[in-house]
Structure formats: structure tokens, C-alpha cells
Amino acid sequence: MRRNPETPLHQGVPVGVLPQGAAPAPVRDFCAMSVTTPSHAEVGVPHRPLRRGADNALVGGVCGGLAIRLGVSERSVRVVTCVVALLWGVGLLAYFALWLTVPRAGEDRSIAGRLLGGRNRLARVAVAVAVGALVLLVLHPFSQALLGPLSWAFLLAVLGLIVVWRGATTEERQRLEELGRNTPFLRTRAEWTRTSAFVRILVGLVLVLLGVRLVALVSRPIDGGAPAAIFGAAFVVAGAVVLLAPWWLSLVHDLSDERRSRVRVEERAKLAAHLHDSVLQTLTLIERSADDPGQVTRLARTQERELRQWLFGPATTNQEATLAGALDALVGEIEGDYGVRVELVVVGEATLTESLADLVAAGREAAINAARWSGAERVSLYAEVEPEKASLFVRDRGRGFDPSAVPADRHGLAVSIRERLAARGGTATVRSTPGQGTEVALEVALA
């Protein structure tokens, strides 16, 4: 917590060093007695000094302390205070006066006493009062429009609260901070207690009533005029927000919770369905064909490819319509049918025109050839789309052949590929060296 530099250090220490909740034992007894057996208070009380309550405090503990001192119930003191507060703010001022001047239970100095304890106290008081008065004078006309006759009392109370904050001990500050955090405005309905609901409704109603009153004042321009109307409307809105926020908040929470859980369930179902259709099926197949290594390899590869596509692949559904999509499908087909691994690299991208479809078809012939005859375990496919042409290379590092001594069947294949591509303004070149592998280079022009 931030330590107020103007508060002399040693004054905060006696209480501050105690762990929270470890208030000195006598205090606890004192308060416990007052809460559980109010009748005893009457006997012992007159000799007890007035102390603000520490354990039975709602805000500053003034009412609690008064109740103990006077031997009446806390509730009646609080009701009286609230009523008196409405009479030109007298109750409010009295409350803050007591808050500042009465020591907290278990402490021996009041907040005012602590603040005035240092040197130069007269000068400091004078400066503080001057600044305070100036602030009040400036703010008074505005607050007059809002609060009417309660204006001065309200402003003084705010100043009082500031002074209290500056002079409070660490422990009391922590309590006030907690109080601020627990103000029920921003809680959802699920976190409601009866008290917080009551406070919320009360605050909301007060704001709405104030707003209505201010708007009504507009008919008497002397009291406020335009500012009053604006503030009035703002107050009505604020009141409505305070009143309705919990329902709204919990509605939003519920909706987003529900949406999130629905999405999660759907995702899970989708995942489960996918895994069941693909991975589990394949695993079963692999188990069954455990004595056929070729089959196992093929199954595993096909599955791996599919899963990889599903996990890392592009999200579009319409993949077949692009060159990369068509080549992907081709890779799947060849890996599945021939049990070789096909490594595909695509640079650039294009939608699948007729020319490109022919390129892929030619590539398919070449790749099947490689898979079937080369004896290599892997075939490399490389496609590149450039502005004016697209090329596809099919390479294996298998046994290769001597192009000048080509068997008739393979020669025919090369010719058919070549003719098909020539019609698209393309070329097909086969390079092969025995023992070094084969590469088929295919190319089509792009319009």
C-alpha cells in the first residue's frame, strides 16, 4: 500500500505492524460484548471513552461506536444518523466530524490528532482550510444544481473523506479499500447478498429520484437551468444502470458462457467424429495387417497425410479449385496407390485453369511412372507459378534409364504427355541417367 509521505512514519506503525485480523485482544472482547449482549453495555459503558468501532463498522465505525457508548442498538443509531443527514446534511457533517476526531477502537489517537501531530501544524491547517474553501466555493454552484440545500454538507463530507483517507492507518485504509471493492454495483446477480441488493436498490432509487427532481427544477431557471437538466438526465441514467446492471451483467455472462460451452462441445464432437472416421479406422486396419509391412506403411502414410492436411492445411473447403489443391490430391492418390512417399513443394498459387489441369494430369503420368518403375522410395514434386508460365518438376532418385534407349511403352507415354502440353503452349522434357534417377520437367504457358 502507498504510504502517505506526510504522515509521520511511526504513527502508523503500532497498528500497522500487526498482522491483519490480529487486533489486540481487549478490543475484540469489547466489541464482541457490545454485539452479543447489548444490555451489559449499559452497566459498563459510562466509564468507557468513545471509540469508533473496528469490527462492527459499516463505513467509519462512528455509529457502532456511538451505539456502544450510549448503550443503544447500532441499527437505531444508524437510522437516526440517516434521517438527520437529510436535514440540510447535519447528520453527514456530524458523522465526518466524529470520524475525524474520535480514535478508532484499539488506537489512542484520532485521525485529526494524527494529522495535526507534526510540527508547523498551524501553517498546515491554514493552507488546508484555504485550499478546501477555494475548492468548495468553486464547486458549490455546480453541486447546488445537483443537491440543492444539501450541497455544502455533501462537499464537506467529500473533503472529510479525503482527509480521512490521508490520515487513516494502514489497517483502516485496507478496510476502506475493501469496502470500495465490495460496493455492490458491479457484481453479477449470482454474487448477490441481501445487503448488497438492498444497497443497490437504495442507491439506484436515490439517483433516479435526484435526477427526476433536477429535471423538474428546470422550470425554475434560478435554481439551475441547463446544468440541472443535464445532470438530472445523467442521474436518471446512472440510477437505471445501478438498478439494472446485475441482471444485464448476468445475462451477458450466461449468454457468453453458454456460447463458449456450445462451441467447445461442437468442436469436440467434430474432432471425435474426425478421429473416429480416419485415425481409429486406420489404426484398426494397421492392426489387422500387421504381417504385411508394405500395407502398414501405406496405411500409415495415407493417414499421416490426411491428418496433416486436416491439422495444418489451409482452411478453405474448395481446395480442388487451386493448383496446390489439385497437386495435394494427386500426392494422396499416388502415396495411397503405390506406397511411395511424395514430397510436394509449391511456390506461388493459381486457380486451376484448363492449362493447369493439363499440367497436373501430365505430372500425374510422370509421377506414376516414377513410382512404378524407378524403384525409389521417394518422388519429389515441385511446382512453381510465375506470371507467364507454370512449371512442374517430377524427380526421383531411382534407377534411371538411358533416354536414347527407351522401351517403347515409356516412350509412348512421354510422347502423349508432350503432345498434350504442346497444345497448351508448353513443353515436356525428360532427363535421366542410369543409376542417377529421372526428372521430368513440364511447363505450360499462362494466359
Place this chain on the structure above:
Amino acid sequence: MRPRVFLVDDHGLILAGLRAELADHVEIVGAADEVVAAVEMILERRPDVVLLDVHMPGGGGEAVLREVTHAAPEVRFLALSVSDAAEDVIAVVRAGARGYVTKSISAPELLEAIFRVADGDAVFSPRLAGFVLDAFASEDRLGEAEVDPELNQLTPRERQVLRLIARGYAYRDVAAELAISVKTVESHVSSVLRKLQLSSRYELSHWAVERRLT
């Protein structure tokens, strides 16, 4: 001399498999299956090459890379992953890996890659070469803010080398094809790696991500 190799992978089976495949040819100085232990042991044992899994809990291979290269820049990394996703590949290489190969690589090729990285060269799989070509694709995509053409463009020769690698050529095949020495191929590839790591090209950071969305 056998390079000293350290393995990082969170899958026990993969670790065991790698050990079995590599043990006869390199000196395996240790293995780790999570980021913190990996960083600690690598810094302690200073291997020549770290075989690094890209996907791991706790920040993945990238976290290991960043922590180690900071403290021990002489340790070289070869990323090894099942993922072919462009953003993973680019991310580890940008973080400092000297190369990237997929787990489907054959044992002899993996060994070759390890020796190459141990010698300080870069290892480009066909796929990585394709990614780089794609990312550095055209000059007209170069933004105006790109003031350093040295770093942000590939030379025609580098492009040629990368194309051949993407077509499935081994370094020595590339050398034979272009009538240059293997050393020259290696220096071209290392230069591309440097560009890949240092380039400020807009494409590099955004392309990999966009690639998944289109």
C-alpha cells in the same frame, strides 16, 4: 571427428528412435524432453549440434533457441518437426536454427544434415527452399520501406540453387547441375539463411501466417 549431438524432443519414442539411428555415427551427449531442462543441459554440455523438436509444451523449440543462442551462440541448431506449417518453419529459422528437416527424413539424410550443420552450413529441405522462394517471390511486392536490397532480395544464383533444392536435388546434384563446387552451393545456401534470419521483408512475418488463411 564425430560431432557432439544433443537431442530435444518431448516424445520418448522419437528420442529413442533418434538415439538408435544416430548413436553409431555421432556422439550423443544428452537428451531432454522439456524446455527448461534442455536449456540447462545444453548450456552445461555445449554440444556441436542440437536436434530440436519444434512443438513442445512451454514455448516449444523457439524458446530453447532464444535462451541458448543468447548465452551460447556457438551451439548450432537443426530443427526437426512433424509440422510442415509455414509459420513454424519460418519461426524457428528466424529464431536462429541453421536448418529445418521434417521427421520423415531418412536416417542417412538426417546424418548428412547433422554433419552439415556441425560444419556451420545451412540445411534446407525442399520444403524450406520452397517457402523461401515463395516468401521472397517477387520484387514488386517489396515495400517502399525496404531499404536494404542486400538483405531483402535473393540473387538470381541463389534463386537457382533454391529451385533445384526444392526440386529434390541434393547439394552435390545442385553443384553438378550448375557446374559449381559443393562449397559454393553451401555458401549460397548460408547466404540465403542469413537473409531469411535478418531480412525485414514484410512478407516474412506476414506471409507465413497469411498462407494458412488463403
